[in-house]
Amino acid sequence: MDGDLSEGGMQSVALNDGSTCGENQPLAGVPMPNAIPNSGIQQLPATSPTQPIPTPQARPTSLPQYPHNPGSAYTSPNSASSPATPTTPGTENGAAVVRTGSSKMETIKSWSISTYKCTKQLLSEKLGKSSRTVDAELEGQIESLRDTQRKYSQILRLARALSSHFYHVVQTQQQLGDAFADLAQNKIEDQTAEQHILKSPELQEEFIYNAETQRTLTKNGETLLGALNFFVSSVNTLCNKTMEDTLLTVKLYEAARIEYDAYRSDLEMLSQQPRSEISSIKLEEAQRNFSGHKAHYDRLRADVAIKLKFLDENKVKVMHKQLLLFHNAVSAYFSGNQTALEATLKQFNIKLRSPNTAPPSWLEQSVPETFQTIFGSLNSPTK
Template sequence: MGLLNRKSSIKLYRKNHATTVATRSPISHCPLEKCPRIDTAQVAAKVESFKKWTIGTFKNSKQQLLEHMGKIDKTVDPEFEAQCEVLKDIHRRYGHVVAAAKNFSQVLSQMAEAEKKFSESFYQLSLKEEQIKAQCTTTSETMRGVGEQATSLDACLKYFISSMETVYNQTITDTLHTIYNTESARIEYDVDRNDISAAANPPQGQQPKTLPAGTAEKCEERKLKYEKLKNDAKIKMRLLEENRISVVATQLEKLQSALAAYYSGNAKLLEASVRELSILQSPQPSFIPTM
């Protein structure tokens, strides 16, 4: 009798345990239809986009390499390319001016600080040396004036540097950005143009290749894009030259006046130069139209 009761208890325990496990099973709380699904169409679109980008990048790099080796022809506009090289060289030279002006300003600022400390040291000495107080005071005042003039010239330099940085980092750079975009568009156009030419004129003994549909239309679109960007770049270079010369000439005249006043010891003229430069607006890139 006791054996039967024990077996019945074991069966009941197993049944209850199985029910508990089934209840706690994560499957019952996470139905299959609620699990996240992968959007295969989106993945396929991304893969296709990456494939096109990879192929395009390879073709553009190959085009540039073959051009450099002289094994393939490219679209050439000698006048336009010469203008671009001149502007790139001017941009580099403005960078040198900005770097040199900053270095000069740093040295001048340090010198002005040293002159002021020199002046202060003579003033402190005059408080204790009664016999040479007049000489110490005169020297102190002279050095203080020289230090103030150095500070004024440094202020002029900072206005000049601000203007040159705007020309270097904004106005010329904006035009160069359009030039680089034009060069990229030219390479893309030449890739399609040379593909069409190679397909139509295969090596001797080979059959002409059939290109994908729409290749000619795409080539024409890239040609139009290249021509438009080139025209935009030409307009920007012309406007840039006209306005750059005017702006920089004005800044240079004011800087020359400040330098002449500083090295001649004309404190009043130097102060006037500082005021004039502070009034001048730094050249803005707004005279270059957005295209």
């Protein structure tokens, strides 16, 4: 019996009255402590140790199930009319990233193809193996504009040099006038006679005359310097901004011309090949690309023609005004006509700034306006 009572191998034992004693039955005549009577208790069937334990069934929920109505805020989760669709987190973001990456790859691909075609077209033109589209009238206007910009840049460089040198002349005249005035008014004290005696009494009048002359020249020189600076600023705007903007459009036009010729050469080459299904598809794509680049080229050519026309009109107006200003100001200064010099600056609305004055601060500009607004509202009659 010791061999039968091994771990996990307990068996039933037959008794004298024919009943069996096993795992779930007590032995006869052996009192069981804390025994529970069998009345009212359902006995569970004995299970073998190797038999799997059945999983308990889910407890029924006590929440009421609302009927599914279209447009209702309460919908049963188990309703057949609204099945749940499983979604993967980040699926939409992943698709957006894939679309963005593919669009970037397409952009890089089209840019690479266009760059290759344009480089090939440039080399073919330099080697004389390909023709280029030429607008003789427009090309002549562009070359004339570039030549005009070079000449105006030379004028601008010389005008800046003249303004810089003349500025130093004015500063030197101012210092020389101060030195003459100092010598004309400087006195020493005689300790014995206790009288103020001039250093050079015989040259006092000459020093005073020269000091006044240099001060007048300095004032007129500052006026002429203002006119020169205005001339330099206007020519600089015309040369480095207005003309440069037109030349930037010209550069875009030339780049569009190269692309147009590149795709035109590609279309001509495909048109000469034998007809097939693949060549027909390539020919249609080449025709479509050629039409797009031709429209872009025509649009930029029209823009260049319009800008050249307006630039020529603007150049005539600006240079007419600036050359008249330069002539009148220089002539009035070197002829000593101060009245004509000041009238020239008034004619062209040029305001001179004193060299020792700084621009007003924001407080000086805003406070008077604030007080004017306040007192104006107080003094206004009430209705």
